[in-house]
Amino acid sequence: MTCQVLEKLEGVIRRRIAEGNPQSYTYRLYSSGIPAVARKVGEEAVEVAVAALSEGRERVVAEAADLLYHLLVLLNSLGLSLADVCGELERRMK
Numbered sequence: 001m002t003c004q005v006l007e008k009l010e011g012v013i014r015r016r017i018a019e020g021n022p023q024s025y026t027y028r029l030y031s032s033g034i035p036a037v038a039r040k041v042g043e044e045a046v047e048v049a050v051a052a053l054s055e056g057r058e059r060v061v062a063e064a065a066d067l068l069y070h071l072l073v074l075l076n077s078l079g080l081s082l083a084d085v086c087g088e089l090e091r092r093m094k
């Protein structure tokens, strides 16, 4: 399993937002606005840190997955994409 799944997930997130279906958590989150999505990303990041300190590897993996999903929704809300972040990482490569 590679992180190609992130690109796939980004595509699903874009589709859910474009469809505008209120049954979609992604659409509801996106509709709550950038400050709310940003706050959610902050909460998820704290949950990763807490898990790392006391909850074991499985919880860290689960919380990190939550964080990546919410981060993708935030990037999309800002008109940014995974490609923008990957481009920045490429530029930093030594």
Ligand SMILES: N=c1c2ncn([C@@H]3O[C@H](COP(=O)(O)OP(=O)(O)OP(=O)(O)O)[C@@H](O)[C@H]3O)c2ncn1[C@@H]1O[C@H](COP(=O)(O)O)[C@@H](O)[C@H]1O
Pocket: 009, 012, 013, 016, 023, 024, 025, 026, 027, 040, 065, 066, 069
């Ligand atoms: N990867 C995820 C994913 N990770 C986490 N979550 C949701 O994120 C929410 C936040 O979890 P929390 O632990 O913070 O709990 P919570 O109290 O319910 O959250 P809030 O109500 O406070 O926002 C939960 O409802 C999770 O289900 C996700 N929801 C969706 N996806 C992906 O997005 C796709 C589209 O989902 P829908 O938009 O629901 O169709 C899915 O097929 C998945 O691939």
